Amino acid sequence: MMEETRIVLKRGKEESLLRFHPWIFSGAVSRIYGEPEEGEVVTVVDSEEKFIARGHFQVGSIAVRVLTFRDEKIDRAWWTARLEQACRLRGALGLADSEETTCYRLVHGEGDSLPGLVVDIYGSVAVLQAHSIGMYRSRQQIAEILREIYGGKLTAVYDKSSGTLPFRAELNPVDGYLFGAAAGEPVLENGNRFLVNWERGQKTGFFIDQRDNRRLVGQYAAGRTVLNTFCYTGGFSVYALQGGAVHVDSVDSSRRAVELAQKNVELNFGTEASHRAIACDAFDFLKDVQDQYDLIVLDPPAFAKHQRVLGNALQGYKRLNARAISRIRPGGILFTFSCSQAVSREHFRNAVFSGAAIAGRNVRILHQLTQPADHPVNIYHPEGEYLKGLVLYVE
Numbered sequence: 001m002m003e004e005t006r007i008v009l010k011r012g013k014e015e016s017l018l019r020f021h022p023w024i025f026s027g028a029v030s031r032i033y034g035e036p037e038e039g040e041v042v043t044v045v046d047s048e049e050k051f052i053a054r055g056h057f058q059v060g061s062i063a064v065r066v067l068t069f070r071d072e073k074i075d076r077a078w079w080t081a082r083l084e085q086a087c088r089l090r091g092a093l094g095l096a097d098s099e100e101t102t103c104y105r106l107v108h109g110e111g112d113s114l115p116g117l118v119v120d121i122y123g124s125v126a127v128l129q130a131h132s133i134g135m136y137r138s139r140q141q142i143a144e145i146l147r148e149i150y151g152g153k154l155t156a157v158y159d160k161s162s163g164t165l166p167f168r169a170e171l172n173p174v175d176g177y178l179f180g181a182a183a184g185e186p187v188l189e190n191g192n193r194f195l196v197n198w199e200r201g202q203k204t205g206f207f208i209d210q211r212d213n214r215r216l217v218g219q220y221a222a223g224r225t226v227l228n229t230f231c232y233t234g235g236f237s238v239y240a241l242q243g244g245a246v247h248v249d250s251v252d253s254s255r256r257a258v259e260l261a262q263k264n265v266e267l268n269f270g271t272e273a274s275h276r277a278i279a280c281d282a283f284d285f286l287k288d289v290q291d292q293y294d295l296i297v298l299d300p301p302a303f304a305k306h307q308r309v310l311g312n313a314l315q316g317y318k319r320l321n322a323r324a325i326s327r328i329r330p331g332g333i334l335f336t337f338s339c340s341q342a343v344s345r346e347h348f349r350n351a352v353f354s355g356a357a358i359a360g361r362n363v364r365i366l367h368q369l370t371q372p373a374d375h376p377v378n379i380y381h382p383e384g385e386y387l388k389g390l391v392l393y394v395e
């Protein structure tokens with residue numbers, strides 16, 4: 001039998017792993033037996049050669065992403081059990097068979113003990129995104145197992161990993177269907193209809209993580225004039241109109257996104273809906289806003305992808321929120337978000353607080369928001385909590 005590849009940790013470096021943290025940083029590795037290829041499953045042992053974990057090896061600051069802390073084989077049965085576990089959780093959330101909501105996240109990386117893997121379900125199509133080489137190499141098997149688990153309910157799996165894999169890995173990934181083909185049917189979210197283009201859209205095609213927060217916008221929308229900035233394909237806009245908004249303006253710098261936002265509004269409310277889709281920079285747009293809006297949504301892309309640029313990101317959030325808070329009509333409601341993993345809840349709140357102080361308005365926090373339950377946080381990997389939101393009442 002071939003010698004299995006083993007990674008030996010430096011003395012004391014097993015500590016975070018004994019608390020089930022799923023990442024092994026390259027600095028914690030003392031020796032490697034064998035010559036693992038990137039993406040290979042390796043065994044991790046402590047300085048006394050005692051078994052610690054098994055996971056995907058990769059060159060980079062995270063050397064191993066842990067798949068299991070048990071001394072078990074990572075075979076087809078293992079993958080099936082993990083994916084079934086993820087399905088069971090969505091079943092418990094009422095998402096697996098919902099008539100109202102047909103798009104949800106099935107696998108949320110570390111949150112589902114599958115580090116490096118994202119799978120989103122859009123009706124009968126699953127979109128898979130590998131963030132690690134190991135997951136990328138396993139994609140075909142994952143697709144086959146999903147097909148088995150879902151049966152006829154799944155007609156296609158689309159692999160969209162080209163933008164999420166490490167560039168230098170030289171895998172030359174090409175996005176495409178692992179089986180099946182495009183469906184083109186709109187999906188449902190809380191009864192609202194949305195067209196999702198996973199082939200050309202951002203991320204896996206839709207920002208599923210705002211589902212609960214969109215519903216809350218709908219609850220505040222009645223009788224209000226709404227500005228939805230960074231609207232992408234109009235998620236918040238559709239809920240606002242559904243909730244009885246008088247008018248909604250949707251702003252995004254991507255022309256293609258606002259076109260789809262307009263289409264999504266028409267899909268739900270026809271061409272007569274009081275909605276305007278505007279392709280424009282949100283910072284610029286807010287500069288010229290007077291006091292015509294009494295509900296504003298700020299949902300920018302991650303300003304900080306790394307800890308290094310945290311300072312700039314916080315300045316960005318401060319500036320953006322100052323602008324919106326100073327322009328919103330008295331008695332207005334501001335929904336403000338950050339999806340940067342590097343920005344903590346505390347940081348974000350302070351940035352918004354500074355923005356409010358610049359605007360000089362009385363501001364109260366009504367709700368503190370986060371990601372929905374199909375984006376679970378592994379308790380041993382608190383870094384997985386990335387979405388933060390505040391609902392503010394501005395006097």
Ligand code: SAH
Binds near residue numbers: 207252282299300
């Ligand atoms: N709120 C959306 C998701 C937002 S994602 C939803 O519910 O689906 C962030 C969006 O910000 C992207 O669509 C991106 O095109 C847009 N964007 C990025 N920089 C921008 C800028 N400076 N001004 C306006 N939009 C911007």
